[in-house]
Amino acid sequence: MRYKKNILVLIAMILCAVLAVAFCFFPGKVKVTFYPLIKAVGGAMVYDENEGYGSIRWNNFIIEYPKDKRDVAYMVLDSLKSDSRRVYDFFSYRPSKPVEIVIYDNADDMRDALHISRNRTVEGAYYMGKITILSPYAWPDAPKTDIEGYFRASSPVVHEITHMVVDEMTRGNVPVWLTEGIATYMEYRIMGYDWTAGIAVKEPYSIEQLTKNFDKLDEYQAYRQSFLIVKDMVDRYGDKYIVSILDFMGHGKEIGAKLLYK
Ligand SMILES: [Zn+2]
Secondary structure, three states: OHHHHHHHHHHHHHHHHHHHHHHHHOHHHHHHHHHHHHHHHHHHHHOOOOOOEEEEEEOOEEEEEEHHHHHHHHHHHHHHHHHHHHHHHHHOOOOOOOEEEEEEOOHHHHHHHHOOOOOOOOOEEEEOOEEEEEOHHHOOOOOOOOHHHHHHHHOOHHHHHHHHHHHHHHOOOOOHHHHHHHHHHHHHHHHOOOOOOOOOOOOOOOHHHHHHHHHHOOHHHHHHHHHHHHHHHHHHHOHHHHHHHHHHHHOOOOOOHHHHOO
8 A cells, every 4th residue: 555655656756857847848838738727726726615696697607796796797797798709709719618707795805815915906807717806886986876887888897808718728828918918908999998098108118027027017007018019919910910829829839029029
């Protein structure tokens, strides 16, 4: 018995060593190969079964909502009905499995579920295969009246579905700035909503800075630049160019500034 256990430990160690060496030489390939497994485990660990939640199923989406926030579930459903197909059509993409959208009515609960700092503003998120949306009643700038109209105009649904599609197509092999740029561009394209408009870009960050240090840069400028780079690529080379870049990364290849500005 003990002998068998030692053999198993030895095999696991050899596998880890082989993977570590493979990662050094082919980081993109290893990442795209094992990412679906990592995501399945990570996604399952992020959310507990939510008691006191109801669910609505529409097409390939499952919306889970606190039972006293059924109206918010319908706001999300309206966003999905009006915009999800347009996101999928842009990328010529259809999800292979159901997409789970969890609504939170408390910002701290949502931050805790996502393991992010309580100082960060969060209205929507995509993490490990799942989408979370904060009830607009809990948004810091929520108006007292016409919350539905407010949600419709600035819904995070398009942004988060785009993250999900980009993640699936690239198998997680995508820099943060690029997925944020594409998600922000899709909001602009589909909803006519550009929350980065008017943000000044004083000294532009390089692609390398955006790739290596996105989270440490000035958040507003980093998002603005990411949006502008993606918009510029679409304006110059067309929609299909974005799709081809994502396919390219989905095969474990790295993108560089040359590819972005051919
Ligand atoms: Zn985002």
